[in-house]
Amino acid sequence: xxxxxxxxxxxxxxxxxxxxxxxxxxxxxxxxxxxxxxxxxxxxxxxxxxxxxxxxxxxxxxxxxxxxxxxxxxxxxxxxxxxxxxxxxxxxxxxxxxxxxxxxxxxxxxxxxxxxxxxxxxxxxxxxxxxxxxxxxxxxxxxxxxxxxxxxxxxxxxxxxxxxxxxxxxxxxxxxxxxxxxxxxxxxxxxxxxxxxxxxxxxxxxxxxxxxxxxxxxxxxxxxxxxxxxxxxxxxxxxxxxxxxxxxxxxxxxxxxxxxxxxxxxxxxxxxxxxxxxxxxxxxxxxxxxxxxxxxxxxxxxxxxxxxxxxxxxxxxxxxx
Amino acid sequence: xxxxxxxxxxxxxxxxxxxxxxxxxxxxxxxxxxxxxxxxxxxxxxxxxxxxxxxxxxxxxxxxxxxxxxxxxxxxxxxxxxxxxxxxxxxxxxxxxxxxxxxxxxxxxxxxxxxxxxxxxxxxxxxxxxxxxxxxxxxxxxxxxxxxxxxxxxxxxxxxxxxxxxxxxxxxxxxxxxxxxxxxxxxxxxxxxxxxxxxxxxxxxxxxxxxxxxxxxxxxxxxxxxxxxxxxxxxxxxxxxxxxxxxxxxxxxxxxxxxxxxxxxxxxxxxxxxxxxxxxxxxxxxxxxxxxxxxxxxxxxxxxxxxxxxxxxxxxxxxxxxxxxxxxxxxxxxxxxxxxxxxxxxxxxxxxxxxxxxxxxxxxxxxxxxxxxxxxxxxxxxxxxxxxxxxxxxxxxxxxxxxxxxxxxxxxxxxxxxxxxxxxxxxxxxxxxxxxxxxxxxxxxxxxxxxxxxxxxxxxxxxxxxxxxxxxxxxxxxxxxxxxxxxxxxxxxxxxxxxxxxxxxxxxxx
Numbered sequence: 112x113x114x115x116x117x118x119x120x121x122x123x124x125x126x127x128x129x130x131x132x133x134x135x136x137x138x139x140x141x142x143x144x145x146x147x148x149x150x151x152x153x154x155x156x157x158x159x160x161x162x163x164x165x166x167x168x169x170x171x172x173x174x175x176x177x178x179x180x181x182x183x184x185x186x187x188x189x190x191x192x193x194x195x196x197x198x199x200x201x202x203x204x205x206x207x208x209x210x211x212x213x214x215x216x217x218x219x220x221x222x223x224x225x226x227x228x229x230x231x232x233x234x235x236x237x238x239x240x241x242x243x244x245x246x247x248x249x250x251x252x253x254x255x256x257x258x259x260x261x262x263x264x265x266x267x268x269x270x271x272x273x274x275x276x277x278x279x280x281x282x283x284x285x286x287x288x289x290x291x292x293x294x295x296x297x298x299x300x301x302x303x304x305x306x307x308x309x310x311x312x313x314x315x316x317x318x319x320x321x322x323x324x325x326x327x328x329x330x331x332x333x334x335x336x337x338x339x340x341x342x343x344x345x346x347x348x349x350x351x352x353x354x355x356x357x358x359x360x361x362x363x364x365x366x367x368x369x370x371x372x373x374x375x376x377x378x379x380x381x382x383x384x385x386x387x388x389x390x391x392x393x394x395x396x397x398x399x400x401x402x403x404x405x406x407x408x409x410x411x412x413x414x415x416x417x418x419x420x421x422x423x424x425x426x427x428x429x430x431x432x
Numbered sequence: 433x434x435x436x437x438x439x440x441x442x443x444x445x446x447x448x449x450x451x452x453x454x455x456x457x458x459x460x461x462x463x464x465x466x467x468x469x470x471x472x473x474x475x476x477x478x479x480x481x482x483x484x485x486x487x488x489x490x491x492x493x494x495x496x497x498x499x500x501x502x503x504x505x506x507x508x509x510x511x512x513x514x515x516x517x518x519x520x521x522x523x524x525x526x527x528x529x530x531x532x533x534x535x536x537x538x539x540x541x542x543x544x545x546x547x548x549x550x551x552x553x554x555x556x557x558x559x560x561x562x563x564x565x566x567x568x569x570x571x572x573x574x575x576x577x578x579x580x581x582x583x584x585x586x587x588x589x590x591x592x593x594x595x596x597x598x599x600x601x602x603x604x605x606x607x608x609x610x611x612x613x614x615x616x617x618x619x620x621x622x623x624x625x626x627x628x629x630x631x632x633x634x635x636x637x638x639x640x641x642x643x644x645x646x647x648x649x650x651x652x653x654x655x656x657x658x659x660x661x662x663x664x665x666x667x668x669x670x671x672x673x674x675x676x677x678x679x680x681x682x683x684x685x686x687x688x689x690x691x692x693x694x695x696x697x698x699x700x701x702x703x704x705x706x707x708x709x710x711x712x713x714x715x716x717x718x719x720x721x722x723x724x725x726x727x728x729x730x731x732x733x734x735x736x737x738x739x740x741x742x743x744x745x746x747x748x749x750x751x752x753x754x755x756x757x758x759x760x761x762x763x764x765x766x767x768x769x770x771x772x773x774x775x776x777x778x779x780x781x782x783x784x785x786x787x788x789x790x791x792x793x794x795x796x797x798x799x800x801x802x803x804x805x806x807x808x809x810x811x812x813x814x815x816x817x818x819x820x821x822x823x824x825x826x827x828x829x830x831x832x833x834x835x836x837x838x839x840x841x842x843x844x845x846x847x848x849x850x851x852x853x854x855x856x857x858x859x860x861x862x863x864x865x866x867x868x869x870x871x872x873x874x875x876x877x878x879x880x881x882x883x884x885x886x887x888x889x890x891x892x893x894x895x896x897x898x899x900x901x902x903x904x905x906x907x908x909x910x911x912x913x914x915x916x917x918x919x920x921x922x923x924x925x926x927x928x929x930x931x932x933x934x935x936x937x938x939x940x941x942x
Contacts, residue, residue, distance in 0.1 A: 288544060289543070290542070292536060296528065299527060300524065300525045300526065307537025308508030
């Protein structure tokens with residue numbers, strides 16, 4: 112593979128890593144506050160559907176994005192009410208949200224568009240267009256640095272840059288602001304926050320809602336930037352991969368970037384090398400495409416070091432007695 | 433309106449379901465004093481103070497702070513009213529630094545940097561004023577409990593608390609650390625702060641408080657000046673009848689060696705060596721008391737002797753070596769060798785809280801043919817056995833069908849004791865026999881331990897209560913950091929010397 116081939120591979124890795132990164136940061140906010148969220152998948156799917164559907168009706172991808180975030184927020188609110196207010200089991204609530212999203216998107220899609228669960232193909236302003244960064248064409252001929260800038264960094268939709276910008280922003284919010292200190296504390300020891308006179312419930316809702324917004328963007332990216340329309344089950348387990356990346360990243364923003372880029376790279380490899388000969392042994396396509404999922408299993412089985420989750424994670428806060 | 437009162441509570445009541453934790457409680461606390469609140473476990477002390485701190489809401493009653501009627505719907509209101517609380521179980525974020533814990537909830541603005549800088553300065557000043565040295569950048573989980581407690585006090589002082597409530601503050605401290613804490617508290621009082629000290633230890637009340645209030649079963653039974661009362665009188669007020677504070681026992685008559693331990697080592701699952709070469713022997717008819725601050729290897733010692741931890745070294749019971757590494761090393765084979773075990777944490781290791789008393793009474797002895805036909809349990813035999821044991825151990829209420837969780841701490845302990853003692857073991861391991869047990873039951877449990885010794889059994893007693901170790905033991909071994917620091921005879925030592933050993937200081941070093 113030549114240099115340009117590598118650049119193309121990286122370019123496609125970044126594209127594919129973006130929804131994972133957004134969902135991973137979403138999960139990071141929620142889990143750092145002590146609310147486990149396996150409903151990332153469902154929220155992404157719902158957002159993908161509603162953003163595509165609304166973008167297709169209105170012809171505006173931005174209104175579509177808002178609709179996607181709105182749909183994701185509704186599901187996040189359900190998760191919040193179930194797990195914070197009613198102190199229910201967070202896993203069960205998450206599973207319910209995944210089923211709900213999986214079923215509703217197809218049923219509503221069929222009712223609205225009669226395309227077998229799809230939405231119509233998005234075109235023009237109904238889709239996020241690729242942005243060419245300044246001077247991209249001018250510097251393309253500079254050896255090495257030119258293609259890296261013009262073909263790898265430039266030419267993505269705005270949401271890719273939003274996702275990348277969210278990494279330092281998330282880090283800054285978590286570790287440099289009062290809100291971040293309290294958010295991390297509530298995921299470690301909610302009683303400490305409560306006795307310090309800060310509302311545990313308020314903080315946790317805030318975290319779950321931020322999670323809703325970010326998964327909303329992730330879902331909209333899937334349907335209106337990466338593809339041109341919604342397809343049944345198009346999230347394809349990305350919510351779960353994002354969770355695996357979150358564990359791999361030890362709940363840290365910069366590590367999350369690294370982890371999701373790795374998953375993106377594996378997915379890009381799978382797409383590019385449909386058939387591969389390794390020292391004369393043919394590697395089947397199916398294996399290549401299963402790579403991200405295999406890594407997920409490996410990470411979740413705990414082969415990659417010890418990851419210590421936030422200590423109060425998954426447990427509803429109940430005062431003693 | 434009385435300006436000299438820091439706090440006045442009038443007619444506070446609070447119920448948790450059917451349990452009336454506080455009944456019509458009224459109390460006045462003078463400004464600039466140390467006010468003790470004493471009572472048995474479950475008397476309602478902590479509940480009362482949690483209400484004052486806004487952690488619980490009272491069903492009825494009024495709170496006056498500095499003479500003004502004050503509503504305390506949540507902890508923020510209590511903090512605003514100048515109240516700080518140090519809970520028995522610290523409310524610290526373990527992987528945060530000291531500084532972060534101190535400012536949490538009391539930050540100055542949206543950004544952390546200025547708050548942290550300001551807190552660092554103030555912390556330094558407070559540390560100098562009250563000799564409370566704590567490294568502001570240390571991570572909480574790396575600190576000892578004494579230091580963690582100081583962080584809690586600093587948290588309250590950082591919020592400019594005038595009234596400081598401490599709930600059982602010395603439970604986890606060595607005697608030296610407790611003395612240091614008392615010096616800090618006296619210093620704070622002399623600055624004009626008001627301190628409320630909740631405890632069940634009479635000695636602390638006598639040592640440090642100016643006034644003491646006694647609670648019993650959710651009611652305030654008396655408030656007296658400490659100088660005008662005595663431990664005996666307070667104990668009687670707490671329990672409602674005369675109690676024997678000392679244990680009557682004759683000198684031991686040790687017989688043959690029952691337990692021999694040589695170079696015993698245990699490594700925990702985080703690869704930390706918890707026992708670093710323990711040697712000890714116990715003879716028939718004697719009580720060996722293990723003193724020490726909790727977390728210095730006592731639990732691991734009980735676990736490996738009881739058969740549910742593995743390690744290296746030699747353990748001999750009645751001269752026969754037992755397997756402590758292989759697959760045959762479990763609690764069942766230990767029992768077969770004549771070792772009975774009353775675990776430290778009776779609610780987690782000694783009983784299944786949702787099971788009934790009669791179901792609990794046979795645990796560990798299920799394969800006894802008396803209870804078991806090979807396929808079916810003889811439930812009626814278990815029940816009969818349970819009724820019999822409940823009677824002899826004075827378990828109240830004597831109802832075998834009641835779930836374990838519905839008995840009081842003392843009666844739960846009696847159920848475990850009855851089960852283990854009645855198997856007629858050669859060696860009884862007993863951990864924290866009276867933790868969370870009321871004074872009346874403590875008396876009974878202590879008598880049972882002495883009686884068992886007098887029958888010629890060997891007893892290993894582990895307790896963090898130094899008074900209990902002194903009262904019951906025939907020999908005392910002090911553990912620190914997985915080692916035995918030394919052995920003493922109770923008649924030839926005192927709390928001061930044991931306290932130093934508990935802190936890891938030997939005579940040569942001191």
